[in-house]
Amino acid sequence: MRSSPGTGRSKSAHLLRAALPCLALTSLGSAPAAAQSITPDLFNPNRGGFAAPDTLPTRRTAGVPQAPSDALPTLPDPGADPRKSQQAPATSRVGQVPTYGLPAANGASGSGYDSLNRKRQQPKFYPGQAKPKRPLGPGSAPPPVTPARTLGPPRIAPPPSETAHKPPVPPAMAGNVPGQPLRRRLKADDDAFGAVGDYAGSFLIKGGLELSAGYDTNPARLNKPVGSPVYVVAPDLLVQSDWERHALVADLRGSFSGYTNNMPATIDGFASPSPVEIDRPDFTGHVDGRLDVNRDLKLTSQLRLRLATDNPGSPNVQAGLQKYPVYATYGTTVGFDQTFNRFQVAAGATFDRTAYTNSKLTDGSTFSNDDRDFNQYGGVGRFSYELKPGLKPFVEIQGDTRVHDQAADRNGFLRDSDGGYAKVGTSFEFSRILTGEVSVGYSARNYVDPRLSQLAGFLTSGSLIWNASGLTTVKLATDTQINETTVPGSSGVLVHTYGVEVDHDFRRWLTAVGKFTYGTYDYQNQGRNDKTYSLEGNLIYKLNRNIWIKGTLRHDILDSNQSASSSQGTVVMVGVRLQN
Numbered sequence: 123m124r125s126s127p128g129t130g131r132s133k134s135a136h137l138l139r140a141a142l143p144c145l146a147l148t149s150l151g152s153a154p155a156a157a158q159s160i161t162p163d164l165f166n167p168n169r170g171g172f173a174a175p176d177t178l179p180t181r182r183t184a185g186v187p188q189a190p191s192d193a194l195p196t197l198p199d200p201g202a203d204p205r206k207s208q209q210a211p212a213t214s215r216v217g218q219v220p221t222y223g224l225p226a227a228n229g230a231s232g233s234g235y236d237s238l239n240r241k242r243q244q245p246k247f248y249p250g251q252a253k254p255k256r257p258l259g260p261g262s263a264p265p266p267v268t269p270a271r272t273l274g275p276p277r278i279a280p281p282p283s284e285t286a287h288k289p290p291v292p293p294a295m296a297g298n299v300p301g302q303p304l305r306r307r308l309k310a311d312d313d314a315f316g317a318v319g320d321y322a323g324s325f326l327i328k329g330g331l332e333l334s335a336g337y338d339t340n341p342a343r344l345n346k347p348v349g350s351p352v353y354v355v356a357p358d359l360l361v362q363s364d365w366e367r368h369a370l371v372a373d374l375r376g377s378f379s380g381y382t383n384n385m386p387a388t389i390d391g392f393a394s395p396s397p398v399e400i401d402r403p404d405f406t407g408h409v410d411g412r413l414d415v416n417r418d419l420k421l422t423s424q425l426r427l428r429l430a431t432d433n434p435g436s437p438n439v440q441a442g443l444q445k446y447p448v449y450a451t452y453g454t455t456v457g458f459d460q461t462f463n464r465f466q467v468a469a470g471a472t473f474d475r476t477a478y479t480n481s482k483l484t485d486g487s488t489f490s491n492d493d494r495d496f497n498q499y500g501g502v503g504r505f506s507y508e509l510k511p512g513l514k515p516f517v518e519i520q521g522d523t524r525v526h527d528q529a530a531d532r533n534g535f536l537r538d539s540d541g542g543y544a545k546v547g548t549s550f551e552f553s554r555i556l557t558g559e560v561s562v563g564y565s566a567r568n569y570v571d572p573r574l575s576q577l578a579g580f581l582t583s584g585s586l587i588w589n590a591s592g593l594t595t596v597k598l599a600t601d602t603q604i605n606e607t608t609v610p611g612s613s614g615v616l617v618h619t620y621g622v623e624v625d626h627d628f629r630r631w632l633t634a635v636g637k638f639t640y641g642t643y644d645y646q647n648q649g650r651n652d653k654t655y656s657l658e659g660n661l662i663y664k665l666n667r668n669i670w671i672k673g674t675l676r677h678d679i680l681d682s683n684q685s686a687s688s689s690q691g692t693v694v695m696v697g698v699r700l701q702n
Contacts, residue, residue: 314630315664317701324364332356334674334697342385342396343435343680343689350383350400354695369412376405376429387484393442396434398484402446405429420459422470427452435680435689437650438608440489444482447491451476453498466514469503472522476606493531494608498524500542512551518561519544524606533610535574541567541604543581558598560584567604567614574613577604577646582618597623613646635660652687655679670699 247253293299319328334354340347356377363370384398408426415421431446432438439446457470475498478491500522508514521542531537547561566578579602586598598621605615621639628634636659643652658676665671674695682688 315667315670318667319360319702321364325370326362326364328360328362328702330358330699330701332358332672332697332699334672334695336674336693336695338381338691338693340689340691341381341434342400343678343691344385344389344394344396345686345689346389347689347691348383348385350381352382352693352695353380354378354697355380367414370410372407372409374405374407376403376407378403387442393484395439395441397439397443397445399445400434402431403429403448404431418461422455422457422459422468424455425452426454426474435687437645437684437687440481440483442484444484447479447481449476449478449494455502457502464508466506466508467503468506470501472498472500472502474498493526493528494606495528496524496526496537496606498522506549512553513548514550515546515548516561517544517546518563531608533608535610536571537569537574537606539567539569541565541577545581545583547584555589556586558584558586560586565602565604569613573611575647577613577616579604579616579644582620593627595625597621597625599623607645609645609648609650612648612650616644616646618642631664633662633664635662649683651683653681655681668700668702670701672697672699 294302317328317330319326321327332354334356336352337349338352339349341350341352342348354377356375358375359372360374361370361372378401380401381399385396385400386394387398388394406428408424411423413421428451429448431448451474453472453474455470455472457468459466459468461467475496477495480491481489483489500520502518502520504516504518506514506516519542521540523538523540525538529536529538543563543565545561545563547559547563549559551557561583563581563583564578565581566576568576581602582600583602584598584600588596588598590596600618600620602619603617605617607615619639619641621637623638624636626634637656638658639654639656641654643650643654645651656676656678658674660675661673663671674693674697676693678691678693680687680689
C-alpha cells in the first residue's frame with residue numbers, strides 16, 4: 123500500500139529528532155576535560171567576592187546615577203599607617219532624611235494640612251465683600267465645664283456625642299415639625315424630689331396636701347397638762363406666672379388642727395382659761411403682682427389674708443370659752459418701684475382690717491368682740507443703693523394709724539393709736555452661699571387714751587440663708603411686732619421672735635430638719651413678760667416626687683413671770699405629704 127504524503131513527512135521528522143542528540147554527544151566527547159581552579163576569591167566572605175560588581179544581578183542599570191554609598195567598600199591596607207591615611211570615612215545612610223521627587227506638603231494648596239507648619243496665604247477680598255467665618259478646627263472649642271464636685275452618688279458620664287446611645291425622638295417632641303411653635307424650655311430643678319407642677323396656659327401650678335396624726339401632751343398649754351390625740355390637715359397651693367414681662371404669684375398655705383379630747387370647763391372650781399373645744403384653723407396667703415411699665419419703673423401690688431386664733435396660753439383668751447374665736451386680717455398694698463441707675467426708690471400705700479368672730483361661752487351665750495376690730499391705714503417707703511452686685515444697703519420708714527370700730531374697749535380704754543418704725547439694713551447675695559436681708563431700727567406707738575403710755579422698743583428684722591455645704595443649709599430669721607391686747611391698762615404687746623433652722627440631707631431622699639425658736643412677749647405697763655421656747659426635729663423620707671413621709675417631734679415651753687401661767691407640752695406626729 124502507498125502511504126499518504128502526511129505520513130511520510132511525520133516519519134522524516136522523527137528521524138531528525140533522534141539524530142540531533144547523537145551529534146551533540148559526539149562533539150562533547152571529543153573535547154578535553156578540565157577541573158575548577160581554586161582562587162583566593164572563592165573564600166572571600168565580602169560582598170562581590172564570587173563575582174565582579176559589574177556582573178552582579180543587583181547592579182544599577184544604565185542612566186541611573188549611582189550614590190557613593192552604594193559602591194562596594196574598599197578594604198584597608200593592613201600594612202598602612204592609620205595616622206597617615208588620607209582616605210575619607212565611609213558615609214552611612216542611618217539618620218539621613220531621604221530625598222524624594224516632590225517636597226513635603228507640595229499638594230496642600232492654601233487650605234490643606236501642612237506638616238511643615240508654614241504660614242498660609244490669606245485670601246484677598248474686594249472692598250465691602252463679606253468675609254466668611256473660618257470653620258472651627260480641632261481644639262478650637264472651649265473646654266467643657268466641669269461641674270462642682272458634691273457629695274452624693276456618682277454621676278454617669280454623658281455619651282461621647284449628642285446622639286450616641288440615645289433612642290430616636292419623635293419629630294413632634296424634638297420640635298422638628300414644620301410650623302410647630304417652639305417648645306418651652308424647662309428650668310433647672312435643684313430638688314430631685316420636689317414637686318414638678320402642671321402648666322395651665324402660662325401659669326405653673328404646684329399643689330400639696332399633708333396629713334398627720336399624733337399626740338399632744340398639753341394642747342391647751344395649761345399649767346396642769348391635759349393631753350389629747352391630734353390630727354392636722356395642711357393644704358398648700360403655689361401659682362406662678364411664666365411671662366417675659368410682668369409677674370403674678372399666689373402663695374396660699376393653711377392648716378387645721380383637730381383634737382379628739384375636750385378640755386375641762388372648770389379647773390379648781392374656776393372657769394378654765396382654755397376653751398373646751400380647742401380645734402384651731404390657720405391660714406396665710408398672699409397674691410403679688412408686678413406690672414413692668416418700662417425697664418426702670420414697675421407698679422407693684424399685693425393682696426393678703428391671715429386667718430387664725432389667739433395662741434394657747436395667751437392672756438387675751440377669755441375664760442369660760444366653748445371654742446376659740448377666729449380672727450381675719452386682710453389688706454392690700456399698692457405702690458411703685460423706680461430705679462435711677464444704682465439708686466432705687468420703692469413706696470406704697472397700705473390698708474388692713476382685722477375682724478374677730480363672736481366668742482361662744484360654755485353656758486351657751488355669746489360675747490361680742492367688736493371692740494377688737496380695727497382698720498389700719500399707712501404707707502411705707504424704702505430707699506436703697508447698690509454699692510456693688512450682691513450688696514444693697516437701704517433705709518425704710520413706715521407709718522400707720524389704727525382706728526377701732528368702737529372708741530372704747532370692754533374695759534373702757536381708748537385704743538386708737540398712731541405709730542410706725544424706722545430701720546436701716548442691707549440685702550446681700552454672696553455667690554449663692556450667703557443670701558438674705560438684715561436690719562435694725564426703732565418702733566413706737568402713741569395711744570389716744572392718756573392712761574396708755576407710749577409703747578416703744580428696739581426693732582430687729584431679717585432673714586438669712588447660709589448654704590454651708592451641698593448637703594447642709596442654715597436659715598436664720600428674726601422679727602419684731604407691736605400687737606393689740608385686751609389686758610386692762612396695757613398699751614400693747616411688744617413681740618420679738620428669733621429662729622434658726624438647719625436642714626441636712628443624709629441622702630437626696632432622706633432629710634433631717636432641726637428648728638429652734640425663741641420669743642419674748644412684753645405686755646406694756648403690766649409687768650408681765652412671757653418667754654417661749656420651741657425645739658423641733660423633723661425627719662423626711664422622700665419616696666418620689668409625689669409622696670413624702672414625715673415624722674415630727676416638738677417640745678414647747680412657755681415661761682411667764684405670772685403665777686400659774688407657765689406651761690410645757692410635747693407633740694409627736696407622723697404623716698404623709700402628697701404633692702404635684
